[in-house]
Amino acid sequence: MPNSHKFDDFLDREAVIDSRSDSVGGAEFFHKLEVNELSRKSAKPTSETLYLNDGTRRIDMVLAYEDEEGNSRKTKKRETFEKNLKEQGLQLETELKTDRDATSQDKKTNFLKVHAPWEILARYADILNLQRPVKKFTCISYADGEMDDGTESSGWFGRAANCSRLFDYNHDLIPPDPNFFSAGFFGESDDKFILKDREDFLTSAQRSHIVWQILLRTSYDESQPDKVGIVRLMNKNVYKATFPLHEGRYDKDGPQGEKSDRRLLFLEWAHWKNFYKKQPLWLIKRYFGDKIGLYFAWLGFYNQLLVIPAVFGVLVFLYGALTVGNWDINTAGGEVCNKSSETAKKQICPECPEYCPMRPLSESCNLYNVAYLFDNDLTVVFALFMSLWATMFMELWKRRQAVMVWEWDLEMDDQEEQTRPEFEANVKTKRINPVTKHPEPYLSGWNKAGRLIFTNSFVIFLLMIVFIAVLAIILFRMMLLRWVYQGSSEHSIWFSQARLLASMTSASLNLVVIVSLNKVYEHVAIWLVNWEQPRTQSDFEQSFTFKMFFFQFINFYSPLVYIASIKGRFFEHPGDLGDRAKENYSYFEGFKADNCDTSGCFFELSIQLMVVMIGKQLMNNVIEFLVPKFIHTWKVYLYNNTTNTDAEKDINSRWEQDYNLQGWNQMALFDEYLEMVIQYGFVTIFVSAFPLAPFFALFNNIIEVRLDAYKYTTQIRRPLAQKVKSIGAWLGILQTITYIAVASNAVIIAHTSEFIPRLMYYYGHSEDGTYRGYVNFTLTEFNTARWDTNVSGLPWPGPKYGNHSEFDNFTCYFKAFRQTAPANLSLSEYWSYPKDMEWVTILAIKFAFIVIFEHVVSLIVGIIAVCIPDVPASVKMQVQREKLLAREALFESELKASKDRHGGGRKTSMASFGTGKRSSLAIKRYSTRKSEDECSVEET
Numbered sequence: 001m002p003n004s005h006k007f008d009d010f011l012d013r014e015a016v017i018d019s020r021s022d023s024v025g026g027a028e029f030f031h032k033l034e035v036n037e038l039s040r041k042s043a044k045p046t047s048e049t050l051y052l053n054d055g056t057r058r059i060d061m062v063l064a065y066e067d068e069e070g071n072s073r074k075t076k077k078r079e080t081f082e083k084n085l086k087e088q089g090l091q092l093e094t095e096l097k098t099d100r101d102a103t104s105q106d107k108k109t110n111f112l113k114v115h116a117p118w119e120i121l122a123r124y125a126d127i128l129n130l131q132r133p134v135k136k137f138t139c140i141s142y143a144d145g146e147m148d149d150g151t152e153s154s155g156w157f158g159r160a161a162n163c164s165r166l167f168d169y170n171h172d173l174i175p176p177d178p179n180f181f182s183a184g185f186f187g188e189s190d191d192k193f194i195l196k197d198r199e200d201f202l203t204s205a206q207r208s209h210i211v212w213q214i215l216l217r218t219s220y221d222e223s224q225p226d227k228v229g230i231v232r233l234m235n236k237n238v239y240k241a242t243f244p245l246h247e248g249r250y251d252k253d254g255p256q257g258e259k260s261d262r263r264l265l266f267l268e269w270a271h272w273k274n275f276y277k278k279q280p281l282w283l284i285k286r287y288f289g290d291k292i293g294l295y296f297a298w299l300g301f302y303n304q305l306l307v308i309p310a311v312f313g314v315l316v317f318l319y320g321a322l323t324v325g326n327w328d329i330n331t332a333g334g335e336v337c338n339k340s341s342e343t344a345k346k347q348i349c350p351e352c353p354e355y356c357p358m359r360p361l362s363e364s365c366n367l368y369n370v371a372y373l374f375d376n377d378l379t380v381v382f383a384l385f386m387s388l389w390a391t392m393f394m395e396l397w398k399r400r401q402a403v404m405v406w407e408w409d410l411e412m413d414d415q416e417e418q419t420r421p422e423f424e425a426n427v428k429t430k431r432i433n434p435v436t437k438h439p440e441p442y443l444s445g446w447n448k449a450g451r452l453i454f455t456n457s458f459v460i461f462l463l464m465i466v467f468i469a470v471l472a473i474i475l476f477r478m479m480l481l482r483w484v485y486q487g488s489s490e491h492s493i494w495f496s497q498a499r500l501l502a503s504m505t506s507a508s509l510n511l512v513v514i515v516s517l518n519k520v521y522e523h524v525a526i527w528l529v530n531w532e533q534p535r536t537q538s539d540f541e542q543s544f545t546f547k548m549f550f551f552q553f554i555n556f557y558s559p560l561v562y563i564a565s566i567k568g569r570f571f572e573h574p575g576d577l578g579d580r581a582k583e584n585y586s587y588f589e590g591f592k593a594d595n596c597d598t599s600g601c602f603f604e605l606s607i608q609l610m611v612v613m614i615g616k617q618l619m620n621n622v623i624e625f626l627v628p629k630f631i632h633t634w635k636v637y638l639y640n641n642t643t644n645t646d647a648e649k650d651i652n653s654r655w656e657q658d659y660n661l662q663g664w665n666q667m668a669l670f671d672e673y674l675e676m677v678i679q680y681g682f683v684t685i686f687v688s689a690f691p692l693a694p695f696f697a698l699f700n701n702i703i704e705v706r707l708d709a710y711k712y713t714t715q716i717r718r719p720l721a722q723k724v725k726s727i728g729a730w731l732g733i734l735q736t737i738t739y740i741a742v743a744s745n746a747v748i749i750a751h752t753s754e755f756i757p758r759l760m761y762y763y764g765h766s767e768d769g770t771y772r773g774y775v776n777f778t779l780t781e782f783n784t785a786r787w788d789t790n791v792s793g794l795p796w797p798g799p800k801y802g803n804h805s806e807f808d809n810f811t812c813y814f815k816a817f818r819q820t821a822p823a824n825l826s827l828s829e830y831w832s833y834p835k836d837m838e839w840v841t842i843l844a845i846k847f848a849f850i851v852i853f854e855h856v857v858s859l860i861v862g863i864i865a866v867c868i869p870d871v872p873a874s875v876k877m878q879v880q881r882e883k884l885l886a887r888e889a890l891f892e893s894e895l896k897a898s899k900d901r902h903g904g905g906r907k908t909s910m911a912s913f914g915t916g917k918r919s920s921l922a923i924k925r926y927s928t929r930k931s932e933d934e935c936s937v938e939e940t
Contacts, residue, residue, distance in 0.1 A: 074237070324372050361598060375602045545674075
């Protein structure tokens with residue numbers, strides 16, 4: 001049977017449904033996607049079972065705990081909690097360590113298995129407004145890729161479609177998304193829903209989500225009913241862990257050859273051989289829940305759009321690499337590297353007092369060439385392109401997210417999101433909810449304002465500490481450079497490699513400070529957010545996200561901002577070196593001494609960005625891969641080592657295997673998002689300094705997707721499913737980074753690169769219409785006679801090695817647009833080297849360039865925003881269509897039920913309709929080139 005689903009493009013993923021497969025599409029979907037459990041009819045479940053001992057009731061949650069002799073308080077809390085769970089309707093079964101037939105290998109850990117019967121699931125599914133299929137929606141397809149006779153169309157479109165299939169996962173193992181539309185859950189109206197098996201009507205992720213909500217709101221103290229929730233019990237160490245079970249093993253099929261969802265995800269998603277394939281997003285959502293599914297959808301979309309800038313960046317770099325040796329194009333490199341030229345022979349003034357040497361300009365040949373690799377004629381074009389790309393990415397993601405919200409039934413409002421148990425327990429003030437008319441915990445506006453003022457003030461204080469730490473490291477590097485020159489001989493390796501030593505030491509120290517402050521600040525941020533008392537989990541995550549991002553922003557970006565915008569701006573002229581040679585010289589004035597090489601700061605910015613970005617990614621990937629493996633191996637060793645070695649060791653049960661995996665918490669995705677958002681900042685804000693950034697980001701992310709997939713399917717416990725409607729606060733952060741990126745690229749091109757000075761020289765000073773002579777144009781002459789103590793009133797700062805007299809009246813050069821001393825000015829007179837007209841003109845051009853660059857980008861961005869609406873017109877149309885179909889489906893179902901009750905009479909009973917329960921629907925497909933007359937709703 002030909003494939004009945006196609007994707008027209010990656011923006012809308014408009015699935016085209018072939019009517020010939022609709023009659024069996026649902027059955028095929030359920031046949032392939034139902035978790036192929038071991039037989040429930042078995043009276044003695046095997047170690048891999050997902051059911052209670054009767055073999056029929058599914059395990060929806062597992063709680064692990066250890067008995068502590070003499071600790072009756074914990075035991076009493078646990079007993080009260082379990083008694084209240086039973087009163088809530090949950091069914092419990094315990095694997096005690098003392099049971100003769102217990103499967104607890106370590107004879108220390110007890111496992112409480114929780115099952116939610118159908119009545120509880122139905123009731124809470126209604127409360128949580130879970131979405132399930134209602135009726136089949138069929139539609140005849142007239143797609144270009146596949147004709148009615150099943151033959152593929154010819155032409156470029158057909159060939160492109162065939163090529164795109166190379167990136168699809170195996171649809172024989174994982175079928176495409178079924179074509180159902182969904183409605184709010186009505187437990188008393190089973191006939192409105194397509195069922196295969198009532199016990200599998202809700203996915204395992206949804207079942208565990210329901211049970212988790214009950215665990216969060218169950219009391220564990222009879223004397224104080226407000227003490228509720230499994231989270232508190234775990235914090236008190238009453239329970240060691242709470243987790244839903246993974247569905248079977250990932251490394252082999254079931255006993256009858258069946259493949260569980262976990263096995264399918266490992267084969268088609270986590271396996272490295274599929275690194276180039278699309279992700280089975282709907283199966284990820286089904287198994288892990290909406291929140292994790294949406295993260296991988298965003299990451300995949302980000303990777304797709306990174307392809308074009310990665311290719312463009314490589315071309316920009318290759319252009320620089322191929323032309324760096326062509327001195328007709330790389331004229332600056334040619335002038336410096338040609339040692340016979342007058343420019344290359346010019347002596348450069350010392351960069352620090354007393355110990356830095358005089359050196360010929362030709363020694364900077366390699367630096368000029370490396371700088372040209374990143375700062376060439378295509379750099380400005382690439383910066384403009386990346387500014388537009390960042391804006392396009394945000395607009396297209398908003399559009400894609402709107403489609404996914406509709407496709408995945410992610411619509412929700414504030415009333416759907418439940419209040420955090422911590423908020424309910426800690427907030428004692430109550431109010432009557434104006435909507436529900438029921439009492440609820442409530443914080444007044446003044447109370448919230450006071451908490452926010454305190455926490456935000458504390459955040460600003462901590463951010464200032466981070467900023468001061470970064471500045472201290474910069475100052476330490478300058479101090480270290482001076483100490484090395486001062487404490488080593490001219491011919492020692494320390495003297496010749498002083499700058500490299502200072503840079504590597506400060507970079508290592510910066511890494512230690514970043515990691516240390518990050519760990520400290522993470523705990524402080526959690527404490528501050530808890531102090532704010534956010535009402536919902538989304539509010540909690542947003543507050544924590546903003547606090548941590550601001551910290552990381554300063555941590556990672558401030559050194560780059562310093563190099564791009566501040567470094568070398570305070571340097572005046574070599575005459576200032578005498579001031580820095582004083583005995584009472586303050587190192588806090590050392591920022592004046594931190595100057596760029598004659599090749600400019602662009603080279604240093606590129607190297608710094610490359611080291612920070614690539615080093616951070618490499619370190620994160622190694623940690624993400626090794627830490628879970630080490631934890632798992634160590635826990636398995638400790639767990640099995642407690643077993644009696646004389647006894648025969650059976651295979652650990654499913655819950656024991658999962659218990660030995662690394663734990664998962666609700667904030668686990670935070671680190672994943674933060675890593676990608678920081679990377680997005682590198683790719684957009686500073687990309688003009690390192691055109692290869694998109695390529696390395698794409699390369700890293702391809703590994704990141706499979707690494708995360710491997711981690712989630714094999715190394716950590718199954719996450720609790722969470723319902724979300726978007727990527728949350730990260731969308732606003734990404735939008736902010738995009739705005740900053742436009743301004744940042746303009747500033748880097750204008751102030752850090754050599755683009756504007758070269759342009760000024762080409763049109764205003766070049767004699768032959770080329771860039772020849774540009775390097776000499778940027779140099780200013782200085783005579784060391786002005787270092788004389790009688791002239792400057794300061795100590796002589798020249799090099800202390802060699803013959804002092806040879807530098808008494810010596811001409812050297814420094815890079816600056818300054819006025820040289822007049823010819824009639826005696827060397828015994830002081831000259832301040834004021835800025836010349838070229839400096840003023842170049843500064844004006846730089847500001848004009850920034851304004852023009854930002855306005856051009858803003859204009860194009862505005863046009864893009866108008867042309868690409870956040871919600872596609874097709875989705876708006878389908879939302880209107882689905883509401884109509886929902887009403888028709890429910891009315892027809894009620895009419896049919898009424899006729900059955902009254903023996904075919906004409907009276908219609910709608911008692912169960914309109915009871916205030918919502919029906920949020922989403923048609924599970926939409927396609928192009930079809931009319932309403934070709935679509936119909938099938939009878940169930």
